[in-house]
Amino acid sequence: MAPRPSYRLTRIPEMTIRRLSVYTRCLLQLEEDGVKTVSSQELADRFNLNSAQVRKDLAYFGEFGVRGIGYYVSGLKAELQKILGLDREWTVVLVGFGNLGSALSRYKGFARQGFRIVAVVDDDPAKVGREIDHMPVIASRDMAREIKARGAQIAIVAVPAESAQTVTDQLVAAGIKAILNFAPARLKVPRDVRLKNVDLSIELETLSFYLAKGSRS
């Protein structure tokens, strides 16, 4: 295990980061199954990955393999978690408490990975002041204060498209540095703020690709 002390962010494809998340999940499962060491080939075979890709992705961050042994499952998992920032807790605000916001507020996967939603923002008078699973619902006029008080760095935007840019501007002004956007809107953020748009139809399109191909061949 010799992680590189410093890697250049610009060199690392976002898809590599995405795959690190996948590898971490695979390693977690191996750990649960009591597996101590694994080769990139075994990892690839078991989880339908590409072994050359695994090695290439990991190479951005250091030399994790041990000749004749492969990877130490727990050690590599811990390294990847550290690289992904999963060795700490992140405070998150969720903006929008409609159906999607409700579903996201209850999404167990976030907390499990260290993303703790500390406040839900919605201007519906029927919702403001309520508390859902220890998350207070606050009005948007109190959002900036709450973000600063809680030191929140990440926001999830789950509002309708037409209010998404206004909300985003407010989040940025309040000091949010990373936004996960579910609204079907093209948002503008300053260069020092990371924006990630979730487009759920892309997930369906990888399925229709295979179905379309199957029906043609």
Next chain:
Amino acid sequence: MAPRPSYRLTRIPEMTIRRLSVYTRCLLQLEEDGVKTVSSQELADRFNLNSAQVRKDLAYFGEFGVRGIGYYVSGLKAELQKILGLDREWTVVLVGFGNLGSALSRYKGFARQGFRIVAVVDDDPAKVGREIDHMPVIASRDMAREIKARGAQIAIVAVPAESAQTVTDQLVAAGIKAILNFAPARLKVPRDVRLKNVDLSIELETLSFYLAKGSRS
């Protein structure tokens, strides 16, 4: 434009398919902006892509560039839509009508890409028999009949983890060939059924990666 008549599915990385969806969206935007032709470099610059990657991804499917011109925006868009199976309509059943299911049933992006939800399945007596935006809510005992009658090939699973495998087995028995799973459960499907798991925390992890790196350097 000389699309390859036949490409081997096994050779094509899933990430390439995912990027084809992204390219299609970029081309749609260029088309809306009145742009007629674009080079891979311009495409990459404008949408923060990697031009070598664009060329490599497209090369799996044919020779789309024209020397000295680049790509014809509308033509390439149409080709990619055809490859992704977006030149036709897919009938989809949505299983689970809780918060997430509700949000997904109203997700405009699906219909825009040709994915039409024809029925929502939920066993809550308060929901069965209702109609939401022309989608009937049916009980799971009627699901197989509805799938066959509608010729649905794709299902979206948005039920709690503990019922996800049961639902999946029923869907497969009813003839569903592709499943988009939102339940935090590891599902088993036969080899001829495509399963895609959506893990929303992966999206947050690409953000925490950049935040973690930023705070360390």
